[in-house]
Structures are given as structure tokens and as C-alpha cells.
Amino acid sequence: MKVEQISIFLENRAGRLEEVTRILAENKISIRALSLADTSDFGILRLIVSDHEKAKKALKENGFTVGRTSVVAVEVDDQPGGLNAILQILSAGGVNVEYMYAFVQQSSKTAIIVFRFDKTDQAIELLQQKGLHIIPGDTLYNL
């Protein structure tokens, strides 16, 4: 039920992000979703891609530090209160969100929210009990 996300350490200077997307483009890897967290000195780029094994290998070969993390993708109605419903469940279950990012699907009435939890397995259980749709990794990679 988990989705594999790759994360890349980037120094906060011009050209570094472009280098990552160039490597992905050359290797014909599609980006499904992304978020960039930044500090004054460095940033962490988080990506869900069409082929994370290949992406990780290509980036590492080009000298990047790449990590892999399991995240959870949850489908939510694209309407007011959609995200709040999920967060209420998590909050009641004592699960903390480390970070999250969202995107809206083409030709669909739903959005997808990618979560990084402190207690991933517990969060999945809670959300499934409440009947929320968790999107499997393979579906997301091939969107």
C-alpha cells in the first residue's frame, strides 16, 4: 500500500535542480509528483517517478545523494473539507504528518495527497478502516 519516493540532497544554488531534471529526462523517467523543501543552505527534492530504481541509479551515478522513503498516497474528493476529513482521522489516531504534498489528477474529480507519516503502518490501517482509498505504488508510477 506504500509508495516509494526518492529524495535528493541539493545545495541551494543555481542549476542544481535543472541538473536533476536533465538526468531524469535523459533517462526517460517521468515525474508523477514532487515537492521541494528548502533551508537557506540546502534543499531536499522529493519525487515520485515512473521508475524509482532507474532514477535512483542514474542520479547516484551523477554524484547525487539519493534516499528512498515509503510514503502513502491517499485519494480525496476534490471539494471543500476533503483534506480535513483525512487529517481528522489521523489526528484522532495520534499520527503525525512529517510532510505532505498534493496534486489534482487530470479529468478526475479527486486529488491525490502524498503523506510522510511518523507511523506509516498505523496510518494506513486507520485510513483503510475509515474506507479511504489508498493508491498503490504501481498505479501511481504509471499514471
Add this chain to the structure above:
Amino acid sequence: MIFDVEMETLPREDLEALQLKRLQALVERVYANVGFYRQKFDERGIKPSDIRSLADLKLLPFTEKQDLRNHYPFGLFAVPKENVVRIHASSGTTGKSTVVGYTHRDVRNWAKLMARCFVASGASAKDIIHNAYGYGLFTGGLGAHYGAEELGATIVPVSGGGTKRQVMLLKDFGPTVICSTPSYALVLHEAAQEAGFSFKDLDLRIGIFGAEPWTEEMRRDIEDKMGITAIDIYGLSEIMGPGVGIECHNAQNGLHIMEDHFLVEIIDPETGEVLPPGEQGELVITTLTKEAQPLIRYRTRDITILNKVPCRCGRTTARVHRMMGRSDDMLIIRGVNVFPSQIESILLETEGLAPHYLLVVKREGNLDTLEIQVEVDEKLFSDEIKVLQRIEGKIVKNIKDYLGVTAMVKLVEPRSIQRSEGKAKRILDLRKQN
């Protein structure tokens, strides 16, 4: 004025006769009481009786900082521990500090030598001395303190830090002499200006500056800004602390070495060969009178030039040029000695990293800054910002705790630190470029 007219103006012949007598007694003493030296002498087949002239000094082995570390903490004491009345130590990671012991007479001698220094700088018993050298294990604070009291001057033991309060005391107590690192004096001066006055408005007339390298340009800058005479002082804890040498205010041209207590040589740091006066090399010091922890031919790693030309101040003692650099990779950051190897072991202890790192030293305003660039490898990396920031914070804290220096840590991408010939370049010192 000269504090100890007899000793500071001894004719060269008499001085050298005294040095030889003291050297011979020293060699007897360390051979009898310090296992480390007995073994070293035996290995070279030297007996104390082989030292018949000052020229025989070159027969004796060198002592290195590492020897002090290897015998941590009290292994080089030449007297029973109960005769030691004071311990000082330099910063170091656990177990790696260099420790120095003093007997009662060592402390007394040190005070007398520092009193000589104050007088050489132009001070007298009438002066009020603002002592901003750090008190504690560092030798600066207490060294100057005892010297000022020996002289009969008034000492204000303010120690380092607390800039705003220092500025207030400089105004309220009206000190005439200030002791600090040269860069901290500039910081204090800036803070005074922010508070609406200049050092020129105060009674200050002499600054005694040491514990870090500075230049002739910096001296002129300080003198112009502050309206004082700026004097360079030299010392190192392994030998005693401040007071090994000082400039006289008459000439401000080279530091007079207290030669009746310290025998100095200049050597080629590569070959160990003794160089004649006038040639640049590493300063090597033998402590002639130290009781608790005498050192034979201690390699200071400081680069200078020896000058035996008599000085117009009347002192007959040899002078050394203001320190011109180091023959090792030691950095001096705001008066604190830092070796890259210490930083490396802290990085290893902090996260179990075998890191590629670069130490970037800059001078921002008047203060040295140390930035440690650490390459982020997969072991260190996390997808969460807070984890990386926690690591940065932990490194900063450990460096502060172990070394007493505030550093900044900057995480950088792998391979962004230059590798050269397999040996990484560890230091980028930008202070020398303006």
C-alpha cells in the same frame, strides 16, 4: 623602564654562562625524574654530562606536542604530584588535551616574567589593567593576572565575553592597559562606538595583544582607531603561557625572549637542522627553569626569525620576529587553537561519519569565523529537513563543547569538496586575503 634590570640587561657572555649552568641542571633533572626523557637520552646514547656547552643542545632530542598527549595527563611531570600547585590545559577532544603543571616557584617565575612584560609594554604599578584574556584552563587570563599583581598594578579580571559589560567597565573603571586578542580589541572598540564613544575618549594608552596571529597593518589600524600603543606578546601553554616574549614599547620591533628562562633555537622544520640568526624557521624552546614540567627543545610549530642585535631599549635579550605562520595545520580561531584532526574526530563521534569536510576560515568584520562544510552521503541523508538540521546542531554543539569555538556547519553535496592527489584539502583560510 625595565622590571628586572639585572636579568634583562645581562651582557651576552654572562647570559650564556647562566643559560649553560641552567641547561646542565635541567638535563640532570629530567634524566633523573622523567621516564620519557631518560629513555630518549638512552636511545641516543646521551648522558647529562655530555652537555658541556650551549652548542651541545643540538645533541638533545626534540619534544613534540604529541609527546605531551601521549603522556596525558601527568606523565611528563618532573616533580611529585603534591608539589604541583596549578594545572592548565589546552582544548582537545577527550583525552587529547595537552596538560601543563606548575610548582609554586613556576607560578612565581611566571608572574615575574609577566611583570617584565607589562613594564616592557610601557606599563607600571600605577596602571589599571583590563584583562580580557579568558580565565580558566587557558593560560592567558591567570598568566596576565598574576603578572599584574606582581607588578603592583590594579587588575580587572573581566575574562573573555560579555562585550557590552566590558565596554561599560572600560568606561567606568578607566583602565589604562587592556589585554586581549587583537581581534577582540577591535570588537570591543566597535561596541564602544555603538555605545557612543571611542577608545580615544578613554584613559587607555596601552594594548597587550596576543594568542592569535596578527599583522603590522592590523597594529597600525588598532593604534590609529584607539589612540594606544599596541604591543605584541607571545607565549604558549606547553612552555608556560603568555610572557615567553614581548615587544618593548621603545622599538616595537621583535619580541624580546626571556632568555634567562627560555633557550630558543630556530630550526628547519623539515630537517630539524638548527638555522643561524636571520633565517626564517620554526621556533624551538627549552625551558631552563621550569620545575613541574620542563621541556627539552619543544617544537612550537611557530615560524619566525631570531635576531640577536641589541635593542635600543637597553635589553640584551634576543628578539624574534612577530609570528609569521605555522609549520603544521593548526588554526587559531578567535584565540583558540584548533587542529583539523580534532574537528575530524568530533565529526566521527557525532554521527559515525567518515566524512569529507572542509574548514573555511574567514574574517567577518573583526572576528574570525569557522565554517565546516560536510558532504552529505547516504548514511547521513534524510528526506526530512529536521533530521539534517538536528545533525548540524549536534556538530555545532560538540565542537563548542570540546573545543570552545563556535562554528557554523554547512551541508554540501558529495564531491563538492575538492580532492587533490588523493589527499583532500582540509582548510581554506580566507583571512589572509583581504
